[in-house]
Amino acid sequence: MPNLFDSMFHISSRIAEAGILAMNSAMATMQSAIGRVAGQDPPRPPDKPPLNGPATLDDATADFSNRLLRIGRTTQNKPEAVQSLLRSVLDAFNKSFGGLEIRDLRQWMALPFQLPLSFGTLLAQQSLRALYTAQVVGPQNLAHFAPYMLDTFTDIHVVVSLQYKEQIQIYREHLSRFPEDSDTRLLLGKEYIKLGLYLEGSRELVEAARNPALHSEALSESAVANYRAGNFNRAIEDGVAALEALPGDDRTRYWVWLAAQKLGGYPDFVPENARIEVRAGRHRPKVEFQEVATKIGLDKTSAGRGTAIFDMDGDGYLDIVISSGHGGCNLYRNNGDGTFADVTVGSGLDECVNTFIIAVGDYNNDGLDDLYITRLGFYVGESVLYRNNGDGTFTDVTKEAGVGCWGPSFTCHWVDYDCDGFLDLFVANNFAGVFDRKNPNRLFHNNKDGTFTEVSEQAGLSTLHPTIGSAWGDYDNDGYPDLFLSSGLGRSQLFHNNGDGTFTDVSRKAGIDDICFGGISLWCDYDNDGWLDLVQFIWSLEEDVLHTLIHGDGPAQGKPMRIYHNNRDGTFTKLDRELGLNGCWGTMSGNAGDFNNDGYIDFLLGNGDPHMNRTEPSIILEYDGDGNYHNVTFAAGLPYTGKGHGANMADLAGDGRLCLIISSGGAYPGDLLTTSVFRPKVLPGNYLNVRLVGTRSNRNAIGARLKLDAGGRSQHRLVSSGSAFGCLPYEQHFGLADLSQIEALEILWPSGLRQRIERPPVNTTIRIVEGRAGCEEVYKNKPLQLIAGNQS
Amino acid sequence: MVFWSETCSHCIRYDVYLNSFSDSHPEISLVAVASRQGENLGQIRATVAARNLRFPIFHDSGGSVARQWFTQQTPRAFLIDMERRLLYRGAIDNFKYPQDPEYGAYLEPAIEAYLAGRPIERKETASFGCAVESVYYILPKALA
Numbered sequence: 051m052p053n054l055f056d057s058m059f060h061i062s063s064r065i066a067e068a069g070i071l072a073m074n075s076a077m078a079t080m081q082s083a084i085g086r087v088a089g090q091d092p093p094r095p096p097d098k099p100p101l102n103g104p105a106t107l108d109d110a111t112a113d114f115s116n117r118l119l120r121i122g123r124t125t126q127n128k129p130e131a132v133q134s135l136l137r138s139v140l141d142a143f144n145k146s147f148g149g150l151e152i153r154d155l156r157q158w159m160a161l162p163f164q165l166p167l168s169f170g171t172l173l174a175q176q177s178l179r180a181l182y183t184a185q186v187v188g189p190q191n192l193a194h195f196a197p198y199m200l201d202t203f204t205d206i207h208v209v210v211s212l213q214y215k216e217q218i219q220i221y222r223e224h225l226s227r228f229p230e231d232s233d234t235r236l237l238l239g240k241e242y243i244k245l246g247l248y249l250e251g252s253r254e255l256v257e258a259a260r261n262p263a264l265h266s267e268a269l270s271e272s273a274v275a276n277y278r279a280g281n282f283n284r285a286i287e288d289g290v291a292a293l294e295a296l297p298g299d300d301r302t303r304y305w306v307w308l309a310a311q312k313l314g315g316y317p318d319f320v321p322e323n324a325r326i327e328v329r330a331g332r333h334r335p336k337v338e339f340q341e342v343a344t345k346i347g348l349d350k351t352s353a354g355r356g357t358a359i360f361d362m363d364g365d366g367y368l369d370i371v372i373s374s375g376h377g378g379c380n381l382y383r384n385n386g387d388g389t390f391a392d393v394t395v396g397s398g399l400d401e402c403v404n405t406f407i408i409a410v411g412d413y414n415n416d417g418l419d420d421l422y423i424t425r426l427g428f429y430v431g432e433s434v435l436y437r438n439n440g441d442g443t444f445t446d447v448t449k450e451a452g453v454g455c456w457g458p459s460f461t462c463h464w465v466d467y468d469c470d471g472f473l474d475l476f477v478a479n480n481f482a483g484v485f486d487r488k489n490p491n492r493l494f495h496n497n498k499d500g501t502f503t504e505v506s507e508q509a510g511l512s513t514l515h516p517t518i519g520s521a522w523g524d525y526d527n528d529g530y531p532d533l534f535l536s537s538g539l540g541r542s543q544l545f546h547n548n549g550d551g552t553f554t555d556v557s558r559k560a561g562i563d564d565i566c567f568g569g570i571s572l573w574c575d576y577d578n579d580g581w582l583d584l585v586q587f588i589w590s591l592e593e594d595v596l597h598t599l600i601h602g603d604g605p606a607q608g609k610p611m612r613i614y615h616n617n618r619d620g621t622f623t624k625l626d627r628e629l630g631l632n633g634c635w636g637t638m639s640g641n642a643g644d645f646n647n648d649g650y651i652d653f654l655l656g657n658g659d660p661h662m663n664r665t666e667p668s669i670i671l672e673y674d675g676d677g678n679y680h681n682v683t684f685a686a687g688l689p690y691t692g693k694g695h696g697a698n699m700a701d702l703a704g705d706g707r708l709c710l711i712i713s714s715g716g717a718y719p720g721d722l723l724t725t726s727v728f729r730p731k732v733l734p735g736n737y738l739n740v741r742l743v744g745t746r747s748n749r750n751a752i753g754a755r756l757k758l759d760a761g762g763r764s765q766h767r768l769v770s771s772g773s774a775f776g777c778l779p780y781e782q783h784f785g786l787a788d789l790s791q792i793e794a795l796e797i798l799w800p801s802g803l804r805q806r807i808e809r810p811p812v813n814t815t816i817r818i819v820e821g822r823a824g825c826e827e828v829y830k831n832k833p834l835q836l837i838a839g840n841q842s
Numbered sequence: 843m844v845f846w847s848e849t850c851s852h853c854i855r856y857d858v859y860l861n862s863f864s865d866s867h868p869e870i871s872l873v874a875v876a877s878r879q880g881e882n883l884g885q886i887r888a889t890v891a892a893r894n895l896r897f898p899i900f901h902d903s904g905g906s907v908a909r910q911w912f913t914q915q916t917p918r919a920f921l922i923d924m925e926r927r928l929l930y931r932g933a934i935d936n937f938k939y940p941q942d943p944e945y946g947a948y949l950e951p952a953i954e955a956y957l958a959g960r961p962i963e964r965k966e967t968a969s970f971g972c973a974v975e976s977v978y979y980i981l982p983k984a985l986a
Contacts, residue, residue, distance in 0.1 A: 208984050210976075210978045215849055245851040247851075248939065280940040349936065350970070351938060374970065376971060377972070378969075380968045400912055403915070724936060
């Protein structure tokens, strides 16, 4: 039960939110009215990088504020620093405002009026985010949480522009003049860790720990550095020393525990209060996994980001593309035996660096899957559309297609929102810096001639809430896909597709307007009732994650991932702990699929955040079909550490075993990980894989619904890319447990056509063409040479 | 031939390996190519002095060699025989941290197999590291 303080806070927050929104709207209206009088063009969402600096006043004020914040965080609190501070502020002003194009006297005269309004709207939007943050973490935790997030947001710009050397030089020069400044030494030590120079980092941190005020933090960081350097004994020593000064620090206890696992257990000198047990992830699994990435040639080491699984050349086998935050994409062709060849070089995708989320879709219905790729996510980037040439190469057609987008883009989806048989494109945008404004989401309508027209405004999809996750699914079964937006720091939103190219925000009516750190999301029918439910993954605070690891479930105030259960009347009921979803994880990527072939949809969560001192396992949750999800992660053979991006599931060898694919790695160059592929050790049950080919519908059949009847019950599937992070294959995987016969498979195509296949085969992969009777086996004429161990 | 950058933090981890390469492999010549956008000779010379680098470095101003060699990130290694045939292309190893149980060298086994006259088992791997060219290098910088 919420206490009186919570209730009061909630009510006053609602009032404050309404007030801030009204102020923001009024100031924005005034600013744009002044702009019209001054003859300014209305601002348009950017589609190319602002190489000369921000091009609009609103972007400039945001950029300047971000620069000031960064200067404030890195300038030492010393009288001697005043001169360099003033120089930095002046330089920041030039960089932020130097790119503005002010054409004539009228526009110069408008500037003194527009400038305060621009700062005003920025302040309003920041106030809104602060209010939302206070609601999620609790007002009492704001002081602790804000620096944690600021650390990341003020650092990203330095990392992506490779300016860490300059940053280290600044720290070193300062320390040469003020060697006793342990605050700066702590920053230097942390910077070394970010670069992977762990021993250098530890040396500075131990030095900084001589300051009693920094003792525990510096030694805790040194424990992280030593763990990452492979000095597990030293990591435990530093961790134990840190815990003596700060006994309640679960993060340090977890690193000590991880180091102890490497040594086969805690050394004797570790006191009882420094020890923990990891209770999460121990539930008995229905399937166990083995890691096979190296064996099948997918062991890409990198700052792994998105994954997309699709048949790139029409040979029937599933191929993979993996993106990377630092370097380029890699393209892997399936050799036909469940192993992969790296065919990146010369494909065109190798030129695509700093990439993030990948969306697969045949936008020109030529039978070849094309790729749309966003860049960097939490930093602005230039998204790109690659047309598949069918010969292993891809051509950048972003400009001629008219789908350029410069922004902090996260998820992107191909969707035929008007059901005209051609895929349209949706790009969800977040915000990139602490003081950034919400970058508009983009909806591009397919003109059916290889070009697109942006329709975001007229579609009614404008929102102030920064978007991370987006998911398209027809929740009311009216034939048109609706849109859910998951906000990283704002309200969740549900937009109903009116079927005429416009959308209506139905969030409050539907009961989906919760404030949370919303992550990626997807639609699926978890309870197989024929009505799509909504899965929203949540990014949780580190302390809630540690609580979950240690105790097996999250704290009472924590926000676990949730399923919005479809009530079949346009409303939803939020379910989490009621379904056994009681763990809090920092979920960055995730997807749904029946990996244990028992006929129920399970989840894979890729977790973590950019901080070097945060490592977090990927999690798998099995559904028991009886209203409960169970965390089986470690019992099923998955590891304790990670930073999971692009979580994906696919039957890579075409043998019914749904593999878990996780492209891992952090934001910093010192946080490299290798892509993992976890494959079921044995075939956990019978199965059927189904691929659809649209003829009147879009060729990928995105949006199609499938119903499989077997053993007296039905299973329902939606053809979609899942959460997009990663982009699921459009092949639909049905687990059948021990059933050896299927009564029927029904397909509802996006065109409206219903198609029924009587008694489809079992334990195979079939292809069904829209409007054509029967089905064909995909691998019939070219059976897979199963990889070693497949027959077990 | 190793594409390399004086700024790349991943390359720093290979300073010892590359410095000792000519001693450990006297029969193979090594050349590093610095192609990163905006990287100039003065910066490279300063880094060579500061990190005491002892292997030859060519400056690929403008990055045309990297483009011709399909190289988008540093470090990226190419092993080429006397007849200019490509024997191996990709990462030097999968180094993430010292004593990594998953550690695997890629370039060294290729060299060993080549010198022993055996077929090279793994001829291509994904590279990882810093981008050679990126729009982020030419946007206004966060630091002065």
